[in-house]
Amino acid sequence: MNSSIRVLFIGDIVGMPAVERVCAMLGSLREQYRCDLVVANAENAWEGKGPSKREAELLFAAGVDVITTGNHVWENWKSRPLLASNPRVLRPLNYPPGNPGGGMVIVETIAGAVGVLQLQGRVYMPPIDCPFRTASRAVEQLHERAHVIIVDFHAEATAEKIALARFLDGKVSAVLGTHTHVQTNDARILPNGTAFVTDVGMSGAFDSVIGMATEVALRRFLYQTAHKYELAHGDWRISGAVVEADTESGRARTIETFCLPCPEPNRTPA
Numbered sequence: 001m002n003s004s005i006r007v008l009f010i011g012d013i014v015g016m017p018a019v020e021r022v023c024a025m026l027g028s029l030r031e032q033y034r035c036d037l038v039v040a041n042a043e044n045a046w047e048g049k050g051p052s053k054r055e056a057e058l059l060f061a062a063g064v065d066v067i068t069t070g071n072h073v074w075e076n077w078k079s080r081p082l083l084a085s086n087p088r089v090l091r092p093l094n095y096p097p098g099n100p101g102g103g104m105v106i107v108e109t110i111a112g113a114v115g116v117l118q119l120q121g122r123v124y125m126p127p128i129d130c131p132f133r134t135a136s137r138a139v140e141q142l143h144e145r146a147h148v149i150i151v152d153f154h155a156e157a158t159a160e161k162i163a164l165a166r167f168l169d170g171k172v173s174a175v176l177g178t179h180t181h182v183q184t185n186d187a188r189i190l191p192n193g194t195a196f197v198t199d200v201g202m203s204g205a206f207d208s209v210i211g212m213a214t215e216v217a218l219r220r221f222l223y224q225t226a227h228k229y230e231l232a233h234g235d236w237r238i239s240g241a242v243v244e245a246d247t248e249s250g251r252a253r254t255i256e257t258f259c260l261p262c263p264e265p266n267r268t269p270a
């Protein structure tokens with residue numbers, strides 16, 4: 001048995017063109033980083049909103065093992081039956097009970113079991129249940145079946161993300177931030193063995209305002225009124241992080257982030 005598990009985490013995938021590009025690159029990325037498990041945040045996969053069945057099927061067929069989402073998952077009605085029917089499509093666990101779907105799952109890989117947990121922050125976001133207390137209960141449950149646990153913390157505020165990572169340091173293998181779409185330069189292993197990065201960044205069009213057409217985003221800021229978002233096109237990149245964790249202790253050994261240009265989807269990646 002392997003003595004470590006390597007997890008590839010793909011940052012927020014924005015729109016179908018990005019889904020296609022991620023799918024085209026996944027095989028080579030998985031090989032390049034020698035990963036045992038792939039987790040992808042797809043909360044913006046359908047026109048900036050949560051994934052429908054089609055986006056999820058494409059990602060799973062390309063080699064994604066677990067899809068995570070976030071606050072925008074509730075804005076695509078078609079995400080709800082997906083959440084309700086597929087335990088490998090997660091939404092933040094700390095939404096109030098009664099919402100469809102789950103926020104954690106255990107996946108058996110060739111290198112051992114991995115728990116994946118998703119939580120959402122409350123600073124500048126909906127005031128849902130406490131992510132800290134929810135995390136404590138969830139991690140206790142996951143530990144009964146998995147030593148390696150990866151947490152997607154979907155949050156806006158950097159301080160809240162760092163605080164949750166400190167809170168879980170030594171209890172989980174990694175806390176990986178999502179939601180802001182801007183990759184931070186602070187990937188590190190915390191003192192008790194938890195890998196952390198404030199945000200893994202976006203997979204989408206970088207010629208944009210966080211994946212959306214610049215012109216529309218500017219109108220929203222300039223006029224302070226609603227303008228329908230449009231997906232941007234151009235300068236496509238895939239962002240994320242790779243974490244290696246010890247199979248027995250669950251402690252992280254390494255974390256590295258990446259932000260790579262995407263080849264056109266109809267070309268085979270080099």
Ligand SMILES: [Fe+2]
Binds near residue numbers: 070179
């Ligand atoms: Fe989000």
